[in-house]
Amino acid sequence: MNFQHTEDRRMLADTLNRFVTEQYAFETRDRIAGSPEGYSTDLWNRFAELGIIGALFDESDGGFGGGGFDIAVVFESLGRGLVVEPFLDTLIVGQAIARGGNAMQKAALGELIDGSRIVALAHGEPDGHYELSRVTTRAQRVGDAWRLDGAKAVVQHGENASVFLVSARTAGADDAEAGITLFLVPRDAAGVSVRGYRKIDGGRAAEVTFDNVMLADDALLGAVGEGFATLEYAISCGVLALCSEAVGAMDVAKDYTLEYLRTRKQFGVPIGSFQALQHRMADLLLEIEQARSAVINAAAALGAERTVRERAVSAAKYSIGRIGTMVAEECIQLHGGIGMTWELPMAHYAKRLVMIDHQLGDEDHHLERFIALGRG
Template sequence: MNFQHTEDRRMLADTLNRFVSEQYAFATRDRIASSAQGFSSDLWNRFAELGVIGALFDEADGGLGGGGFDIAVVFESLGRALVVEPFLDTLIVGRAIALSGNDAQKATLGALIDGSRIVALAHGEPDSHYELSRVTMRAQRSGDMWQLNGAKAVVQHGEHASHFLVSARTAGADDAQEGITLFLVPRDAKGVGVRGYRKIDGGRAAEVTFDNVTLGDDALLGAAGVGFATLEYAIGCGVLALCAEALGAMDVAKDHTLDYLRTRKQFGVPIGSFQALQHRMADLLLEIEQARSAVINAAAALGAERRVRERALSAAKYSIGRIGARVAEECIQLHGGIGMTWELPLAHYAKRLVMIDHQLGDEDHHLERFVALGAA
């Protein structure tokens, strides 16, 4: 199998890496991440103009790529700058619409790709514990309408989304794959409540409540009761994206640490000349390359049949969670006390790596899932 990027992907990576290095310096990122909005509308539009959002979607849907390696290239570059704009949910919701949406819903993909519409995934619940099929929010038929009641947790950029992709149960037990229905819910629908807050690793999220929200059949994404497959695939795209983002962040943390070891002196010599530290750094470099291999494998498997795809994604997420935590810990320890200071970018990279482990399932969850998929 040829893992070399195409010329288009190399050009995309070069363009995006150059853009974030010039326009998304750490001071800029820190200001944006701590702002009241949690992201920059101006930069979001500029990303769209560069074709970065379009690279996440197939040409048939108005995009420029859409393959697993396209997603990996984009998010690895975003991870290098800790970009906080709403790429992840745009990818997840957009791919769900592309897979299962009707003609009218698919017509809205252009607004996602050009950056004029922001959407958010509202799936996780306070007690779901990463289990994709655990959905307790209810949607009940009332005449020719649907009524939604329940709450969703940690909805990324929920305050500024025009629509939510909401999972609700229309039949079955709380943890059954059957009976999950997907809805596209307008942010301004009567009964929708949003409470925003800052995230620990930058940007904003929200708790979203649904109190007798009434919707017609035109809000359904796909058929009623069979939304799990769409949800699993779309979130799988998000898992790949997070893994690639973590890889980009690891590379930067590694580079910062190598630079520190070469310049920080003790006893008149750079501390990087100490053999014990050289051994620790060499081990870390090997771990990062293992993470890179896991991301490549997941990107290659994104278009495969369900079991192969999901095993590769869970393997990558497990590897990224384990290795990301080690990279964060080792880089901070090799820096010493300065590694924990707020002013040093490394501390923010370490924090983001730890938080990525907890998005869309941590390493323990994905290890169990990998084993379960192998036994199926």
Template sequence: MNFQHTEDRRMLADSLNRFIGEQYGFETRDRIARSAQGYSGDLWNRFAELGVIGALFDEADGGFGGGGFDIAVVFESLGRGLVVEPFLDTLIVGRAIARSGTEAQKAALGALIDGSQIVALAHGEPDGHYELARVTTRARRSGDTWCLNGAKAVVQHGEHASLFLVSARTSGDDDEEAGVTLFLVPSDAAGVSVRGYRKIDGGRAAEVTFDHVALGEDALLGAPDAGFATLEYAVGCGVLALCAEAVGAMDVARDYTLEYLRTRKQFGVPIGSFQALQHRMADLLLEIEQARSAVINAAAALGAERQQRERAMSAAKYSIGRIGTRVAEECIQLHGGIGMTWELPLAHYAKRLVMIDHQLGDEDHHLERFVALGRE
């Protein structure tokens, strides 16, 4: 199999890396991440104008990419800049709509691709863990109307989303795959309340509560009780995106650390000349390349049948969780005490790598899931 990027993907990566390097420096990123909004609307629109969002979707859905390697290229570049704009949820929600939406629902994808609409995935729950089938939010049908009740936790950019993709249980036990239904819920619907807060690694998230929210049949995404397959696929796209983002962040952390080892002197010589530190850095470089290989494997498997696809995603997320944490720890230690200072960009990359492990399932969860999928 040829893993070389196409000319279009190389051009996209070059233009995106150049834009981030020129317009999204660390000081700019830090200011945006600390802001009350948690992202920059102006830069979000400029990313859309560059075609970055469109690269995440198929041509049939109004984009010009949509493959696993398109997702990986975009998010690796975003990881290099620690970009906090709402790319991840736009990808997850958009791919869910593209997979299971009605023609009217799919027509709204254009607003996602041009950056004019912010959307968010509302799936995780306050008392839940990482199991996708674990859904306690309830939706009950009464004639042509659904009544939605429940709470969702850590909804990325939830304060500014105009539309939520909500998972709710319409039948079965709380942990069953069957009985999960997906709804597209406007954020201004009666009964929807949002409480926002700042995230530890930059940007904002929210707790979202649904209190007797009345929804029509047009809010259904796919068939009732059959939303799990769509949710699993869309979240799988998000897992691939996070893994690629982590590789981009690892590359920058590596470069910062190599530069520090070359310039920081002790006993009159660069500390990079010490053999013990050289060995630690060599081991780290090998680990980063292993992480890159895992992302390549996952990107290649995005279009495969379900078991192969999901095993590749879990394998990559497990590798990224383990390696990302090690990269964060080693780079901080090789920098010494200065590595923990807020003013040093490296500390923010390390923090982001640790937090990526906890998004959409940590390494322990995905190792267990990989094994379980192999038994099916």
């Protein structure tokens, strides 16, 4: 298999890396991440103008990419700059619409691609424990409408979204794959409540509750009770994106650490000349390449049949969880006390790597899932 990127992907990566380097310096990112909005509308629109959002979607949906390696290229570059704009949920919700939506819903993908509409995935619940099929939010048929009741946790950019993709149970047990239905719920619908908060690694999220929210049939995404497959695929795209983002962040953390080892002196010589630190750094470089290989494997498998795809994605997320935590710890330790200071970018990269492990399933969850999928 040829793992070399196409010329188009190389150009995309070069363009995005250059934009992030020139327009998304750490000071800019830090200011945006701590702002009341949690992202920059201006930069989001500029990303859209560059075609970065469009690269996440297939040509048939109005984009010019959409494959596993397109997603990986974009998010690896975003990870290098710790970009906080709502790329992840745009990808997940957009892929769900592309896969399960009707003609009218798919036509609205253009508003995601041009950056004019912010969307958010409202799937995780306070007691969900990362289990994709664990859905207790309920949707009941009431006359010719649906009544939605429940609560969703850690909804990324929930305060800014105009539409939520909500998973709700219309039949079956709380942890059954069958009986999950997807709805596109307007943020301003009666009965929708949003409580926002700042995330520990920058940006904002929200707790969203649905209290007697009445929805028409045009809010349905796909068939009633058959939303799990669409949700699973869309979240697999999101997991691949997170893993790719982590690889980009690891590369920058590694570069910062190497530079520090070359310049920090002790006993009159750079500390990077000490053999013990060289061994630790060599081990770190090998682990990062292992993480990169896992992401390549997941990107290649995104278009494969379900079991192959899901095992590759879970294997990558497990690897990223383990290696990302190791990179964060080692880079902080090799920097010494200065590595913990908030003013140093290194601390922010370490924090983001640790938090990526907890998004869309942590290391332990994906290891168990990988084993379970192998049993058939």
